[in-house]
Amino acid sequence: MINERIIERIEYCLRKDKRISFLVGAGISAESGIPTFRGKDGYWISGSKNYKAQEIGTKRFFNIASHEVLKFYLYRKSITQFAEPNKSHLMLKEIEDILDDKFALISQNVDSLHKKAGNSEEKTFLIHGDHDFMRCGDECSSELYPFPKDIELKNRKKDQLTEEEIKILKCPKCGEDLRPHVLWFDEYYNEKFFKKDTVLRISKETGILFILGTSGETTLPQVIAKNVLAKSGMVVEINIADSYFSELLKNKKNGIIIRSESSPFLTELKKEIEKQVVTLYNKS
Ligand SMILES: [Zn+2]
Structure with missing residues (x-):
């Protein structure tokens, strides 16, 4: 699943101090028993x-x-x-621990599972809000x-x-x-509540963006992916079905589409990043 192009790009990001970012949606939480908003239970x-x-x-x-x-x-x-965090949440937490400041998690999920998994507040951007607050x-x-x-x-x-x-x-x-x-369907993204400007800045610093478990039907995630591509970053979609992003990445030099569930991919990715960070650390 983790092909040569992804491996090379991660090496590049680690050497050049580029961000390795993750954009995730409801598909990640479905394994924890949380029905998606737009699915049949919507x-x-x-x-x-x-x-x-x-x-x-x-x-x-x-x-x-x-x-x-x-x-x-x-x-x-x-x-x-x-609900309890599942394997995908736990892998994202481990990847944050390895990458530290190079990591960013942009999530459309309001369910507190990233927090429960242990991802830090500073590097988790909840662009659709948080059920723990009113x-x-x-x-x-x-x-x-x-x-x-x-x-x-x-x-x-x-x-x-x-x-x-x-x-x-x-x-x-x-x-x-x-x-x-x-964020409701008839409302707009902003910085105050949803960190809009911050995640747009992050998208421009991102060397590789992994998109998991989201169909990309809202505007901010779409702009984030486009920004990464515009700055010559790589965008990798991991999804079991076609989505907005599949269409966006098709025929793009820096686009990769992987048909897989999130957790097996993240498990492999975590191992790869860990290996590279250890190698880099031993060299320097
Ligand atoms: Zn009031």
Whole structure:
């Protein structure tokens, strides 16, 4: 799986102090039992109503039915809360330990599994937000509030939201409903919440970008991949199916497409990087 071109490129990045970056999506967390947003489970039934995730995951919908959105969020949170990192997460953590400052992890996942695996906050960029935090639904400030401890997540039912919970889920400053700290379908990336400028800068310093478990349907990941290519970096897509990136990388000199699950690839990649770092260290 790790071919000669990838091996040479990693050597180059290590010698020239270029970043080795990872862009990951929901496919990475699927092995931990977290349903993807756009997959077959990407809908939400509440009472007699049936919503698409793309409909309920919007600011527009929150403005008219915040409690429906909170039910949806709390139910998803009840799944992510008890999920454990899988082999892919653990490999990403080991790769960070080996690469240190040359490593960057850009993740679309809001499920806290990178944190649980031990990846550092400084090198993990959560471009779609983080389920562990909430913020004012009325944006009276940009403060992030940790998810309230008093909300019971065990055995949560889809339609559950008590009066007591509604009281807890209020902004401490203005009393409006809190909202999950995530990027909704009708919102834009920014630096303040989603580190947009930072990851764009990182993309320009990246010598090789590995894209895993994402179909690339949002704009920032697309721009990140294009930036890497524009700066003569290499982009490697690891995915079991065709995606936006497969199309982008097809016929590109610096593009490589590998049809594989994430974890076997990352396991091999970790061994290769480790070997090279040891060799380089012994030479210098
Ligand atoms: Zn507020």
